[in-house]
Amino acid sequence: MTHRQIVLQSLPQGDKLSLDHFALKLAPRPTAGPGEVLLQTRYVSLDAANRAWMQGATYRSALNSGQVMAGGGLAVVVVAHVPHLQAGDLVFADVGWQEYAVLPGKNLSKLPDLKPETHLLSVFGIAGLTAYFGLLSCGQPKPGETVVVSAAAGSVGSIVGQIAKIKGCRVVGIAGGEDKGRWLVDELGFDAAVDYKSADFKRRLRAAVPEGIDVYFDNTGGDVFEACLFAMKNFGRIACCGALSQYDGAPPPHGPRGIPGLIVTKRLNLRGFVVMDFADQQDQALADLQSWVADGRLKVKEDIVEGLENLPAALIGLLAGENRGKRMVRV
């Protein structure tokens, strides 16, 4: 019995990620030993962080060439050698880009029954929780404040902006292209959108936040981060979630201007976070997210690509900003 895997054939060395870095392979289907669980992958989550893992150690160890590409996903338990799981249970796990995976059972927990199950990877998964904790715990927005989010049409950004609206804020999304901007305003209820690819991006940003930014939720780093830094109000907060602009290519030789000078003079608070840090508050977050989705105030946008073999192209496309909302691949 074999199964399909996508292997990271080589690591990009300062170049952009391409299909050549991946290879599709057949491997023997693994079997679960004592304490282990055999999982069948249903959906693989695609995240900009997948690319960051190729640059070196982050909050997880660096990836190596030759290994199955890492990635989280929604999987169903096939065989469970632990008492707390049984065949048919759904779990979120670090399955990697493959059809089957064997993992230690002790860190896995059964997900709730919930339809559509893809929401377990989007709004009720890492994307939704990242948006929730980053905005509310790190950003601490107050009603009437101006919140700006970058990569606003992405899985996290699209939820950040909607939660900020629910909390009574004025919300400006930064995204690439006029189409995405219209979608953010017309469909998701953002107050304004700014196209970071426009020639006069900085001027447009300043026009969209005439009184300055109270909370900036940063998914991108780089020039967009710098532009927002200069537009912050005194005592503003920056939730540092990711650095999408920095992942796919050579690491930048320098950081944004204004650091640390503007942090001091504007008394800013910059806080980096990873969603796992808030695991103890997850129940409350999920209850809030579920109630907002149920009453229609939080719209869920998913971008589901079919077929394991399309994972590399789906990730490359995500890094290029193809997707709206949460991108995942059905295996």
Next chain:
Amino acid sequence: MTHRQIVLQSLPQGDKLSLDHFALKLAPRPTAGPGEVLLQTRYVSLDAANRAWMQGATYRSALNSGQVMAGGGLAVVVVAHVPHLQAGDLVFADVGWQEYAVLPGKNLSKLPDLKPETHLLSVFGIAGLTAYFGLLSCGQPKPGETVVVSAAAGSVGSIVGQIAKIKGCRVVGIAGGEDKGRWLVDELGFDAAVDYKSADFKRRLRAAVPEGIDVYFDNTGGDVFEACLFAMKNFGRIACCGALSQYDGAPPPHGPRGIPGLIVTKRLNLRGFVVMDFADQQDQALADLQSWVADGRLKVKEDIVEGLENLPAALIGLLAGENRGKRMVRV
């Protein structure tokens, strides 16, 4: 009746501050109108921020050429047209670099009687309070943690390190030159010092903090900031107090590398502050500082230069790192 003033004859334009930017002038001695107070300057405080004010608006408006150079100082009330002050009272005020100043009385308050009175400008003044609030409120050090402070031999840094020792931390000071380092360790009780001018500064820093930095108190920005950023532990805190390395010359074209990437992966918290933000907590801070000075755990180092005419040279020297502890000029 005339008095002496030092006027900012021209603003440095991306060049280093020099004596040519200043001029000594005689002006008519001012008189106090209704609600005003006539002050005689005793000591002018010298601070790296004086130079930053020449670069543009910060937490105060920018300086202009032709005006009396701005600066805080310890002054004695000569004439008071307000009920809460009387002749002979000592105040801290934005007197500027001149022998006499007239200011609105409403923002001035009488300082306590305390000997030596110069301590009102150093440990019980802005330097001590900046160290206290920046370290304890922004840095939140816990016993056993590693605290690193830059410009460690300066007015703020020398107090930061000593307070961190009082709080049970391991303390590493970054300062220019081996002499300053020995002084920090032998006289002030720092655990180690690192010379940022040494060719292998980064390696020495890493050796001095083998487990990484929990709290970095940044007075300098620039390369020292970057080196510390890379040496931070997960969940570390950076108190952003100033950017001394950036004030005297052209503004740097870029910020430190690793922003915002390292903020995210290490879950750092960077917070900028200005001492005025903590005015409501000043009484507790002064009580703590006074008790530490009284019982000998906090040593006060002052560097007193004589004569108003020496203010420009004293500031230029401070920017070059001449001083140890709080520099001020006796007028």
